[in-house]
Amino acid sequence: MSDTVTLHLQTANGQIPTQPPTQTRRWRALGWVLAPWALPTALFALWWLGCERGWIAPQILPPPARVYATFVDLGQSGDLLHNTLISLQRVLCGFVAGTLGGLLLGTALGLSRTFEAYVLPSFNAIVQIPVLGWLPFLLLLVGVGEPLKYILIAHAALVPATLSTLQGFRNVPVTLVEASRVFGYTRWQRIVHVVLPCAVPTLATGVRLAFTKAWLALVVVELVASSEGLGYLIVYGRQLFQLDLVMAAVVIVGAIGFAINRALDALERRLRRGLPSAFR
């Protein structure tokens, strides 16, 4: 058995893969950072130009300046704040009520197989009917007032919250349950110390989903049957052919939904950080 040591200690001198000069790389990096703004800027420019040159009639698409002026108007007259607050109040109340209800219901379904056997089939059947389907029914029952909005929004939030909670309970890995058995945990201890922590990430997703649905439901119900709120602003503007009002309201709806969604997303990610992604 021979030993052959073959170490070459000469310095490496093959070719080094070519890199573009630093200047070009800097430009490219800048381009990369700015790229997402290219499309919106181009669209905006087109919009502005189109109105300026009269290619687009103001009834079809008001010029950006007018939309901005409407924005300012709404802000200054307090209309914006007033309607936004109304919408927010509705969605938050409904969302909280629905989510809490969903958490409770989901927990009951998850913990008790008996309860689940009696209730889940009916729940699944009700889930098949979309929130929009309930709208005419509720219109007849409670009329066009605040209860209509609250009930619909709460229902919209309750369904995903319940399903997510139930899934969270069901998805606890068998391995952890077995481990807790080995440690002699009582049922209550197991629920509190094993099942709940495992279920938290799924619950967090469920809460975020519930808000998305609640927000959607809010917009719809305000579009269909409301005399106040952001959705109402949209409809009002539409009926008066004041598209600048419509667009302003749509932007605000989008912005608020976006902001709250982001916040909940960040919260969800924080809650998920403790557990590996296999625990979805």
Next chain:
Amino acid sequence: MARFTQTFFWRNAAPRCDCELNREPAKKRKLPDLRGFVLPALAFAIWWAVSTIHGGKGGLLVTPEQVWHTTWQQVTSGALTKALGASLAREASGFAIGSVLGLALGLSLGLSRLATRMIGPSFDTFKQISLFAWIPLISVWFGLGDAAKVVFLSLAALLPVAAHTCDGIHAVPRSYVEAARVFRYTRWQLVWHVILPAALPSVFTGLYLALIYSWLATLGAEYLLVAGSGIGNTLIDGSENFRMDLVLFGIVVVGVTGSLLGRLARAAERAVLERRGGASVKESV
């Protein structure tokens, strides 16, 4: 205690050995669990009792017989076929157009990093805006009739398909791409033979969601763009004319249709993907 822990025990996987194929054990048939019917039966009984006692003299408290009568009338007079047919036709068109456009958009976003960088953020932001908020604008540009509805439905279908297609393509594991490199696949071969099949489950998830969302959008569009006929119009008419029986009938139709559409989508997905080792569509709302 034992019963509680029992609920969390799944079937034990048989140890894998090299000597046989790893197939899942056949599911045993269980007796149907009738307890789920208790609650609806109870609710129905209460409804029937209360409404019959109340006399069923119009108003909101309709009796089951009235609802049944209305149902029968709607079905036999062809009104149901007409309304549901119109809604489904619109949904099918919207779904088809939206899916095709969504696939195209998703493919270009998925395959080109530059496109993702340029269009992706705008697309994400656009997705966040509640879809129904666009209806009034769409009604200005396209009127209140079928055209506007189909535009809206296409939009509702386009968003999930594009998003999931793009995500699916981005999620293709690098290991597959490397394997294809070793086989000297051209870029076209790589896309067609590796990336697209690998992304297919995600594409199906997008299509499934598109079907669901376009159905919801159909209803919403019919509430807000009232010209024309459809099951949503039936519902709104019912509520405007204080006909609870019509509304209840409509609700059942909507629920059943939505459920059937969902099953159809899942069955289609299973048919295509099952051989590969499982579908990916989640049941969550």
Next chain:
Amino acid sequence: MTSVIAEGVEIDRVSKHYATLPVLDSVSLRIRAGEFVSVLGASGCGKSTLLRLIAGLDTDYSGEIRVAGERVRDTSLQRGIIFQDHRLFPWLTAAQNVLAALRNAPLSLAKKRRAVAEHIALVGLEGFENAYPHELSGGMAQRVAIARGLVNRPRVLLLDEPFGALDAQNRGRLQNELQRIWQHERLTMVLVTHDVDEAIYLGDRVVTMAPRPGRIERIADVDLPRPRERTDPRYVALRDELLAGFGQSSTVQP
């Protein structure tokens, strides 16, 4: 089956950095045609990286790698590589997976199908051609991967810890399979492993690499007849020697 034309691999002063971290430091090695070389080392010694460079999956390094006298610039059907994860396409059956490797081979479809059948038989999986990867056990899937790596009749076959994910039984079985295939096909094989036993059992030479920076520490000839007896004293002595390089010995001090 016509025998494969094996080729030698020349690694000439190859160095590679990830940012400021040196991954390989002036590695040189000459592998003879038809030889089986085991590259042994702990994690982080750059052995997998070296394999990827030979395969042509990565071209960002200084130095040269030549196969059959030609510089390696990109991947090639002449250099097959088998990874630790089988990387079978889940939407294709076993046979289709092997066929997928032949997509760009200059053969007629009939010849391709014959090659697929031959190689499935070679790895002992007749009857499982139409099974999907998720239906196969780990060992079987890896065998399909080996068939897929061989079907292009590469001159050099690179194996990156191919049995690392398998249990001991399967590992032993597949080591024997690989040895049988090598003796039959006589192509050049480069096996990367952290298992000293596997390295000695299969290799003509064992190249030991050390980490930080990745470099060749020693090269040992394995001058034993095949199939190797794991109880042969020379085998045991060599294993002890190599393990000692890792700071371990197979004899336990009382």
